[in-house]
Structures are given as structure tokens and as C-alpha cells.
Amino acid sequence: MVLSPSQLIVLALAAGAVLLLFGVRRAGSWLTGAGLAGLLLFGLLPGAEFLARPLQERFPQPQAPSQLTGIVLLTGAELTDVSEAVGLPQLGAHGDRYVATLRLAERHPGARVVVSGGPIGAGGAPALASQTGIARTILLDAGLDPARLTIEQQSSDTCENAANVRTLVQPRSGEAWVVVTSAMHMPRTVACLRAAGWNDAIPWPDDYESLPGIGGVFTARIISRLNLLDLAAHEWIGLAYYRMSGRTSQFFPAP
Numbered sequence: 001m002v003l004s005p006s007q008l009i010v011l012a013l014a015a016g017a018v019l020l021l022f023g024v025r026r027a028g029s030w031l032t033g034a035g036l037a038g039l040l041l042f043g044l045l046p047g048a049e050f051l052a053r054p055l056q057e058r059f060p061q062p063q064a065p066s067q068l069t070g071i072v073l074l075t076g077a078e079l080t081d082v083s084e085a086v087g088l089p090q091l092g093a094h095g096d097r098y099v100a101t102l103r104l105a106e107r108h109p110g111a112r113v114v115v116s117g118g119p120i121g122a123g124g125a126p127a128l129a130s131q132t133g134i135a136r137t138i139l140l141d142a143g144l145d146p147a148r149l150t151i152e153q154q155s156s157d158t159c160e161n162a163a164n165v166r167t168l169v170q171p172r173s174g175e176a177w178v179v180v181t182s183a184m185h186m187p188r189t190v191a192c193l194r195a196a197g198w199n200d201a202i203p204w205p206d207d208y209e210s211l212p213g214i215g216g217v218f219t220a221r222i223i224s225r226l227n228l229l230d231l232a233a234h235e236w237i238g239l240a241y242y243r244m245s246g247r248t249s250q251f252f253p254a255p
Contacts, residue, residue: 068176068177120132161192
């Protein structure tokens with residue numbers, strides 16, 4: 001969090017102001033200028049939009065097959081600390097993943113639903129202290145038949161999600177499995193799915209963060225744009241790291 005782009009912009013402005021206050025003009029001016037440039041480019045101008053849109057638009061919404069074998073929901077929208085504190089399952093900004101999953105489950109009543117994430121109740125913690133525990137509670141409370149739900153609890157990142165779910169469900173030729181996650185997260189997800197050998201999994205993006213076209217480009221939305229910058233940077237860095245570390249074979253997979 002300290003090294004996220006928005007934090008670095010704020011830290012540069014703050015550090016520059018302090019240095020100028022104490023008479024360190026050269027370093028203070030450089031840091032203040034860098035912070036102001038970042039704020040202008042990514043807070044006032046649509047720099048963050050141009051980083052986010054290639055990620056978000058890489059995999060368009062597909063046409064669902066007439067029959068689905070299964071729906072895979074990747075965790076990441078859950079607020080574990082808040083859920084544990086209040087005793088209710090809570091979702092953050094990426095909760096649209098659950099809307100997409102429940103809509104698909106309603107339309108395809110014969111499809112399995114698989115949630116992938118970390119262990120429920122690890123170390124004796126309550127179920128709502130884990131992402132998969134929150135997911136299970138929300139889906140069952142929404143009326144999903146428990147017999148349809150499978151929880152994969154051994155994954156701590158996207159590539160583990162892909163590999164572990166494929167091992168768990170053993171998809172066969174001719175089966176139709178969709179993988180639901182945020183639109184900006186989908187390129188990294190597909191790279192991991194292909195690295196795991198699950199090439200025919202169907203990407204099902206949701207949770208769109210950036211407006212299509214040029215709508216909203218020239219509006220003053222500094223906080224939301226800086227948040228969008230952090231999300232986009234996280235995904236681009238994740239794509240690069242997974243590729244350089246050998247966990248994936250494609251940097252920016254295409255449909």
C-alpha cells in the first residue's frame with residue numbers, strides 16, 4: 001500500500017513541502033514537481049483511464065453456452081476484517097463478481113458453483129475472517145443450493161486459483177466452465193488459466209471500473225481516478241511479475 005502510485009504521489013507532495021519548509025530547495029522542488037505532475041496526469045487528466053481500459057476491454061463479455069457445466073468465482077471482493085468485526089459478510093468495491101455469479105447460477109440451474117480462495121477458519125479464526133467463508137455465506141444466504149457449491153480453499157493468488165480449481169474439477173472435453181472475476185483482473189486470470197493448461201475456460205468479466213469511450217474523461221474525479229490508477233498498476237505489475245517469474249507464458253493474453 002505504501003508503494004502504490006497514489007500513495008507515492010501524496011508522499012512526494014508531502015516530502016517536497018517539508019523540504020521546502022526547511023530550506024532544502026532543490027530536492028523539495030523536485031519532489032513537489034513530481035507529485036504535482038502525477039496529480040495532474042492521473043488525478044485531473046485521464047492518465048489512469050488509459051492504463052485501465054486496455055485491461056478492462058481485453059476480454060469482452062462472451063455469449064454464454066446454452067448449458068454451463070460450472071461457474072468459478074475468484075475471491076477478492078470480500079472485506080474480511082469488517083465482516084469479522086460486525087458479524088455480517090461484507091463486500092468491497094468488487095462485489096459485482098457476486099452479482100454475475102448469482103445471475104449465471106440462476107440462469108443455469110444445473111451448473112456447479114466453485115469458489116476459489118484461502119482456507120475457511122484457518123488458525124481457529126471464524127468463517128467470516130476468510131474470503132471463502134464470506135463467499136460461502138453470501139451464496140448460500142442468497143438461496144444457492146448447498147449441493148451445487150464447492151469451495152476450493154488452498155489458493156493464495158490468481159495462478160494458484162487457476163491450477164487448484166482445474167485439478168479439483170477435472171474439466172472434460174466438451175464441458176463449459178466460466179470463470180468470473182473483475183474485468184481488469186481478467187487478463188492476468190486468463191494468463192494463469194492457460195499456464196495451468198485450462199485453455200477452454202470461458203472468461204466472464206464483470207465489475208467494470210472505467211467508463212467506455214470518452215465519457216467522463218474531463219470530469220474532476222481525483223480520488224476515484226487515483227484509486228483506478230492503483231488498480232490498473234496492480235494488474236500491469238502482476239502481469240509482468242507472473243511472466244518474468246515463469247508462472248505464466250504470456251504477458252498480455254488475447255482472446
